[in-house]
Amino acid sequence: MSCSGLRRLAVVVGLSCAGFFGFGSSAAWAAPEEFEVLFQGEVAGSMKVERKADRIAVDFRYRDNGRGPDYQETIRLDAAGHLLEYRIQGTSTYGAPTRESFARTGAQTRWTSMVDSGSAVTKEPAGYVPVEASPYMTALLVQQALTMPEGRMGVLPMGSLQVRRLKALPANGAIPALVMVEMTGLDLQPGYLWFTDGPLPRFFAMVSPGYVAILPRGSASLVQVLEAAQLEAEDAWAGELANTLPHHLPEPIVIRNARVFDSENARLLPDLHDVYVFRGRIAEIKLAGSDAREPGTEIDAQGRTLLPGLFDLHAHEDPNASALQLAAGVTTVRDMGNDNDMLDSLVRRIEVGDRIGARIVPAGFIEGRSEFSARGGFVVDSLQEAKNAADWYAQRGYKQLKLYNSVKSEWVEPLATYAHDQGLRVSGHIPAFMRAEEAVRAGYDELTHINQVLLNFLVQPGDDTRTLQRFYRIMENAHALDLNSEPVRHFIDLLKQRGISVDATLAVFEDMYQRQGQMHPSYAMVADHFPPAMQRTLRKSSFDVTPANVARYKASYDKMGEMVVALHRAGVPLVAGTDYIQGFTLHRELELYVRYGIPAAEALKIATYNGARYTNTLDRLGTITPGKLADLVLVDGDPTRDINAIRSPMLTMQQGVVFFPNEIYPRFGIQAFVGQPLMKIHEDRNSAESRPYAPMRHRHH
Secondary structure, three states: OOOHHHHHHHHHHHHOOOOOOOOOOOOOOOOOOEEEEEEEOOOEEEEEEEOOOOOEEEEEEEEOOEOEEEEEEEEEEEEOOOOOEEEEEOOOOOOOEEEEEEEOOOOEEEOOOOOOOEEEEOOOOOOOOOOEEEEEHHHHHHHHHHHOOEEEEEOOOOOOEEEEEEEEEEOOOEOOEEEEEEOOOOOOOOOOEEOOOOOOOOOEEEEEEEEEEEEEEEOOHHHHHHHHHHHHHHHHHHHHHHHHOOOOOOOOOOEEEEEEEEOOEEOOOOOEEEEEEEEEEEEEEEEOOOOOOOOOOOEEOOOOOEOEEEEEEEOOOOOOOOOOHHOOOOEEEOOOOOOOOHHHHHHHHHHHHOOOEEEEEOEEEEEEEOEEEEEEEEOOHHHHHHHHHHHHHHOEEEOOEEEEOOHHHHHHHHHHHHHOOOOOOOEEEEOOOOOOOHHHOOOOOOOOOOHHHHHHHHHHOOOOOOHHHHHHHHHHHHHHHOOOHHHHHHHHHHHHHHHHEEEOHHHHHHHHOOOOOOOOOOOOHHHHHOOOHHHHHOOOOOOOOOOOOHHHHHHHHHHHHHHHHHHHOOOOOOOOOOOOOHHHHHHHHOOOOOOHHHHHHHHHOOOOOOHHHHHOOOOOOOOOOOEEEEEEEEEEEOOOHHHHHHHOOOEEEOEEEOOOHHHHHHHOOOOOOOOOOOEEEOOOOOOOOOOOOOOOOOOOO
């Protein structure tokens, strides 16, 4: 589903960051009227701009992975370039209708969107953040903020925006001088965009390195230049996190008085225990209080629960958001498809401490070339090219492939055989015009996404699941599926007999029944901790949910949840994956397992023991066992009784390095959930003196 990729694009072309755009008087440099949307260098859409008197008409559309928005906007500005009127109509990425309007008359402003309506009286022209918008729209917001003192501006309906000019590039032939602008405050991480540099800046380009670029038609050769400059800014931001958030505490470290989770057996150990950590590994586990010798650092769990580090086995990592995984207790992820160069760089930088984030176990992404292709990894034209891609991944130590929608069905069996010979597991979406049972018999070792599992029974001849049919066929029909029927029981038996694991990503489909204006069900419990503009965005439904179909769609979603439980009860191994917002979505995934009938302790086993088992890291991760790497999470509460407690990590340890969620979350504009545990650091272990914990700067090994 690659929703993290969509999230990355959403940050820069709509949703909480609305889009980018700059506008000055008509006497300014004549900006191109047509822009290209490039996904990893291939044209996938366009943005056309037409000016008529004081109005601007924008048509923005693209298709990637068989989906994308179609927006038509009308924008009207006053003489100073401040927004007087804004209207958008069209369809969103997953087919929902989009309508929104904003108008200002004097100090009075009014707005109506698919999620809300309101009004306000402002002393000065106000910035406005649409729920959805073209890239041309938000640059207006950014340009307006650039004129404010210190680049800070309140925005309607809620929140504030901070902007600052960063790197400038000199003019080059027909290309004007450019300046990169950073904006923060509306989302979880900074966004960047490019303007012409001068007294009347105009929008020039938006770039998400390794993923998408929107820039004037015919300017594709500039992408690498803009990416390189932008990566410098992103490196500075993420590097600052890596320099300030990790804590290398004096050793040995002991976590005292903890309730230790035995992940292999899905239970808490009886009694309280002290867990010792030395040189990045778990050194010893003792009954609490059985050794009074003074360690280098003491952390008092006070009866709280100590878990192995959590695993997210369906991530698409973003270098700028990777620290959010640690705040949520996630210490290892399996990346299921990304830009290979970016991912390789991120893996290496996390390993050496130049970046912070969950360690990454990459899966190799292979997609067939078609008009519906997703971008990332390798997009191939033949079976031989797919085998060459498998070789590339195997030679770099990958242990798994992810095949995607446009891989030809006749390639699957020979490609799976070839991959198995290279020591690679095979997983992924079910290629178009193929069913899950056929993919399993052809050599799949794991099925990705619960909708792909249920399509096995619901897909009709001629259905092209490279399109939105892979969602709407489920939404319209899954509610009527009998999970006790012979075809379903036969299929589940096949999965069990062959040891096929299932990466359900149940939470990522929860907006299938979300009504416009309703808070996204996956984040309702935590949304009030997010930046205000993001809270509004989470009330937008991307699917076409109406009063006439909402009950049917909800029943179909419930059927997916019931299928996950049926698989678990039958002995089909589950792995916990998310495909969306780092950390928070994994917590919701586990909550949903419990809601539909999996005991909380077994859900925790899926996110710990199973995570290690299906990333081939069980020899060093996944359980709290002496000799294994010290990946640990101290949770405020008992998630074996109340799975919601998983949302409250007080401390995350990754290979002996300590991170405090209440230090990480505020750096992303998120209000922390809990504080830090009681700690003592002993300066001299031959002395009884100790001092309260104080943060220390990161030190590289």
